[in-house]
Amino acid sequence: MLNFIIIILVSTIFCNSEKVEFESANPFSFEDIILYLDDQEIQKVYGVLTFPENSNKEKYPLIIGVAGSLGWREHNHDFLQMYRDMGIATFQLQSFESRGVKSTVGSQTEVTIAAIVLDSYRALDKLAQNPKIDAAKVGITGWSLGGGVSLFSGWNPVIEKIQPENRFAAHLPFYPPCFVKPAKLDFVESPVHILIGQLDDWTPANACLELIEDLKNSDKQFDNINITVYEQAHHSFDSKLPVTVIEEGYSFKDCMFELNDEGVPLMNWLNIPMRSPSLQKLGFSFCADRGPSIGGNEIAREKAFEFSKEFMSKYLLEN
Numbered sequence: 001m002l003n004f005i006i007i008i009l010v011s012t013i014f015c016n017s018e019k020v021e022f023e024s025a026n027p028f029s030f031e032d033i034i035l036y037l038d039d040q041e042i043q044k045v046y047g048v049l050t051f052p053e054n055s056n057k058e059k060y061p062l063i064i065g066v067a068g069s070l071g072w073r074e075h076n077h078d079f080l081q082m083y084r085d086m087g088i089a090t091f092q093l094q095s096f097e098s099r100g101v102k103s104t105v106g107s108q109t110e111v112t113i114a115a116i117v118l119d120s121y122r123a124l125d126k127l128a129q130n131p132k133i134d135a136a137k138v139g140i141t142g143w144s145l146g147g148g149v150s151l152f153s154g155w156n157p158v159i160e161k162i163q164p165e166n167r168f169a170a171h172l173p174f175y176p177p178c179f180v181k182p183a184k185l186d187f188v189e190s191p192v193h194i195l196i197g198q199l200d201d202w203t204p205a206n207a208c209l210e211l212i213e214d215l216k217n218s219d220k221q222f223d224n225i226n227i228t229v230y231e232q233a234h235h236s237f238d239s240k241l242p243v244t245v246i247e248e249g250y251s252f253k254d255c256m257f258e259l260n261d262e263g264v265p266l267m268n269w270l271n272i273p274m275r276s277p278s279l280q281k282l283g284f285s286f287c288a289d290r291g292p293s294i295g296g297n298e299i300a301r302e303k304a305f306e307f308s309k310e311f312m313s314k315y316l317l318e319n
Helices: 002-016 030-034 074-085 113-127 145-152 156-162 205-216 277-285 298-317
Strands: 017-024 043-050 060-066 089-094 133-143 170-174 180-182 192-197 225-230 257-259 265-267
Touching: 017 113, 030 113, 030 156, 043 113, 060 074, 060 113, 060 145, 060 298, 074 089, 074 298, 089 113, 113 133, 113 145, 113 156, 133 145, 133 298, 145 170, 145 192, 170 298, 180 205, 192 205, 192 298, 205 225, 225 298, 265 277
Parallel strands: 060 089, 060 133, 133 170, 170 192, 180 257, 192 225
Antiparallel strands: 017 043, 043 089, 257 265
16 A cells, blocks of 8 residues: 555656756856856756646746755745645756755855856746746745845846846745845846845845845835845744754854945955955955854744745736
8 A cells, every 4th residue: 555655656746747957057156147158168957847736727837946055955845835736836946966066055166146046047948938837927936045046036237148038027035145235236127025034144134134225225216125024033944943053154144245247246345356266265254154043933934934925926826
């Protein structure tokens, strides 16, 4: 009986999922996209496209999911399952696995936000060719490093250089690194909403609050970009794990960098251009500590699931 159940489960997963490959590259910083994209070597990347079970719609909205520095974790999968239960297809982007990387914690150099933003748009254009995907209803969400991808995939200077054929209809970043703030506040018109914890000392909430305030006070007054800060919540507040310290991780609570118009992060008071792994490490050494805390908050987790469901339903399911 057990073997029969296992066979049924495997058959269901196989029928609803498929591996999708596409071509991307390995830019280290946004500068490598904005100025040197044509010089980048091709990198094969893949992800897993999964359709809702027991559904026969002609076309499906889609959510591309992007993992954090620790790779794909249980709570990330919980969100993707929730979306499929809503009738939305999901694409689990495998940027780390495609490059033979397990984690970037403690270094943040092996696979960067710039590389995964490029992956995301290359994936979007590839998936838009699937006749079962509604290319006008594709959202992106991610956690931590993936949150940065979800946020900066809405930064127009890099979109203009990638020149994708398609755009994301909604961006939902979880605890992204807002401490790298663009000097050029030019973002997409599609909805962007940041979810972050008040006690986050890995990617601090104050930097995100400052970014949102600057965007709303800018000439374009970005009313489409908003934030929710959950009280007494740490990094990875949406997980079920107890709060623990990640000894090798960076804590960026005392850091603030400016992203210039060419896509180079600059250490604000030293003006160090962090365009390479060695220069980035040098820049971090002046402000970043080690040992951020991560862990779940039951109330914040429940609220985040509820908000995510409403957010994606509004922009991907409603006409």
